[in-house]
């Protein structure tokens with residue numbers, strides 16, 4: 001296909017961000033000069049919480065891994081730096097790398113245990129971690145027990161000791177700004193898309209070539225490092241540490257901040273940290289006056305507030321704010337510029353044997369979902385896999401794509417056994433797939449969703465993405481995604497959130513994503529379900545064109561007209577086993593198939 005510049009109308013204007021950075025720098029420079037000291041101090045605490053919350057946004061809001069234990073990482077760095085500074089006189093600038101290394105190692109070893117947990121068990125695991133670290137701080141003699149450590153040295157920067165809240169403000173908020181930039185850069189990159197894909201589930205992400213374990217561990221460590229940075233700053237700004245700010249209460253409060261601000265948004269972390277810190281300070285002053293006695297009444301208000309936010313703005317206040325912010329409404333043009341094409345797999349000659357399924361069997365306990373299935377697919381062929389509901393078609397797909405391991409039998413691709421390989425390895429050999437139930441990330445654009453498919457075709461590290469050293473690779477990935485979107489006829493919708501498309505269009509986006517993996521064989525699970533008549537025709541044309549280009553397709557579909565007019569051959573399953581195989585006309589007239597699949601209706 002010709003590589004050309006794709007110009008597509010977009011809902012947002014790229015120019016909107018130009019004033020953001022200078023404005024942020026200006027605010028950081030002048031705010032401490034304009035505000036009274038106690039407010040500057042308040043902003044410093046907001047900055048410290050923002051760092052922790054940004055990590056939590058990455059981990060929980062974007063990566064989908066809920067953690068109650070972030071305060072413990074803040075505490076580890078704060079205590080380590082405090083202890084080394086007070087007991088051995090080690091410079092804070094030396095304790096900083098030490099604190100980061102120790103926290104990263106702790107997070108890494110913690111991730112080995114906690115990331116094995118799924119569902120509700122992961123948050124419970126982090127809760128247990130947060131509680132135990134809190135009691136550890138309180139019970140270790142050399143850390144001062146519950147009394148804590150005092151006399152921690154302050155920071156010196158360019159020969160000046162940071163004493164004034166304003167000097168801390170400049171340091172803290174410069175670090176916050178750099179972290180915001182780094183995380184936003186990360187999210188707008190190959191590894192960032194992989195992190196965002198984690199929310200779509202392990203099966204989808206791995207089927208696109210994403211090493212989910214690697215990225216889960218990476219965000220666990222990154223979130224811990226941001227918490228550690230906050231802890232180190234806290235210890236030297238406060239010059240005193242005790243276990244209270246690092247307990248489970250604080251862990252819950254950080255989660256609370258991102259839920260209120262917007263758990264899926266970097267700016268939501270800052271908004272949530274600011275709102276909760278400011279509200280807490282005000283409530284601590286006013287509520288005891290109102291109730292006529294002292295106590296932690298703000299907890300009650302926070303409880304009510306979170307219920308209201310969950311009811312009225314489930315995604316948090318940041319996206320709600322963005323909806324009526326004027327620059328969001330600006331229209332613009334987004335260009336996907338031409339870039340060097342991504343490397344392609346060597347293509348097999350038409351008719352060359354591609355997939356060979358021999359006596360494949362899958363048992364779920366006593367149920368045999370696939371019973372000794374045999375069939376073959378050659379390069380350039382479209383084969384339909386038919387069968388009544390529950391016949392075992394999706395299970396067969398899952399065996400070929402490595403989502404499930406076969407109980408027995410062999411599946412070979414281009415002569416190589418693949419039945420015990422993980423899905424990522426199978427994808428790398430040239431088998432791409434779509435899902436019966438669409439698995440896209442609804443809030444990501446069509447372009448970004450499709451670019452996830454190209455993940456394994458180029459390497460870009462997390463560090464390079466944060467430092468924006470990946471622009472050339474990113475342009476190539478985006479251009480490839482745009483090319484595949486054009487190929488399936490959705491160029492007009494490239495920059496729309498995938499979730500705003502009709503179900504039929506979302507199925508087509510899944511096909512574009514599978515094409516972006518550079519497959520030799522496409523497994524399509526009910527691609528025409530939910531499509532209107534004209535959309536089905538367009539899909540049939542796309543698949544026919546792909547066959548013309550030498551692509552092989554295995555398709556599960558219940559729409560008989562669609563299948564019969566498209567496929568070269570059909571394999572029919574019933575109760576997990578092969579009932580018939582042949583040309584569409586032969587299958588249409590096969591009495592056993594009519595009996596089983598159509599209930600004997602002619």
Ligand SMILES: Nc1ncnc2c1ncn2[C@@H]1O[C@H](COP(=O)(O)OP(=O)(O)OP(=O)(O)O)[C@@H](O)[C@H]1O
Pocket residue numbers: 364367368369387388389390391392393394395396436
């Ligand atoms: N993970 C699983 N655990 C236990 N049983 C399963 C599992 N997956 C599928 N099955 C069972 O295996 C059988 C085949 O299911 P499968 O989804 O493969 O059928 P299908 O032909 O794709 O059906 P449909 O057309 O309704 O999607 C069904 O009886 C189903 O309940």
